[in-house]
Amino acid sequence: MDDRTGRLLIALERRAPLKSVGWLHIREGRLLSVRTRGNDTFYLPGGKYEPGETAVQALSRELSEELGLLVPAEQLSEAFVIHDVAHGKGGRRLHMTCFTGGPQDIAPVPGREIAEYAWFDRRQARERCAPAHSQVVDRLIAEGRMAG
Template sequence: MTVIRIAAALLIGADGRTLLVRKRGTRAFMQPGGKIEAGELPALALARELREELGLVVEPGKAQFLGEFLAIAANEPGFEVNCQLFRLDVDQAVEPAAEIEEIVWVDAGNVDYLHLAPLTRDSILPLYRSLIG
């Protein structure tokens, strides 16, 4: 299976909720972030993607590395994502930009009403719940 290397953010707002995004033309909600370019450090890739997708300016050094996760890609059939996940606590407003069509802030409660990417559903949201528990 072909692997896509991504950097993603567990963005946690001042109220403790976390941000999920949905890209234009897709169904699955997931953490903001994106592909890591060749030779790019994951935290720098994350900062670039957050600026492009949400207008969010973050200091890469403030991103807390939470781990590496693998999952079936939500939007690329036959691909797997290798995710470098970082936590960022933010109190800035975010606006969908670039390929982001929709954003939603969710709490640790039931999110079954959303179509979630496998990585978000199986790995990241359970981790989020344990962190804010």
Template sequence: MIDKVAWIHLRDGRVLGTRSAGKDTYYLPGGKREPGETDVETLVREIREELAVDIDAASAKHIGTFEAQAHGHSSGVTVRMTCYTASFTGEPVASAEIEELAWLTTADADRISPVDRIIFAHLHESGLLS
């Protein structure tokens, strides 16, 4: 099980996705926790590293935890994605290993990871994602 935390940043019916250098798949921004980190500590650190913005930890709101086959891993390896919304300061820019940012909708299902497809469906059913 790969344990990850992701930030759901929605705007105008779209969600912010990231693509790492050398990859062709988009992922929700976030990443793996370091030993001893809470979900929110992971969220703040990862988003600062990947997008150069500061998450307001006090505003973080859990919106769901989702599991699926881990993209690019052998069969049976799953990923658990714990997702949060949160306010922030700054303007997201591709940083660290992130090469590109994109505003995605359910029409982008063929460009995202399996767990993100589940998350996108949940956001769409909730009326948050086009």
């Protein structure tokens, strides 16, 4: 209630964007993607920050937990940031920092919540991946890092 006018005030809750990290790993023109258990949509390898982590620390930890890959934070370089609506999060905004680097000749081993991994081209990404993932693919194609 506004003390001056006596009118009821309505406050709109605005949730902070969901902050995440993603790994850009391309092989033979296809982008590495992962699917979590119980979900049919694919995402970039990566995930959310733990309290006190930097973006590269979060990605290094997530790659170890999700795919059994030891990628030191020093080997990762920021590529770009994607802003979109987080898939399956009720309209919450997503702020995803994407990185390149790390080992090129890898053999991922799905762990924890990851059910499987796959390598997708542009068409497959549009059909099977979250909207932010498609935005990443479009950006990689525009930058000449991935074939259109």
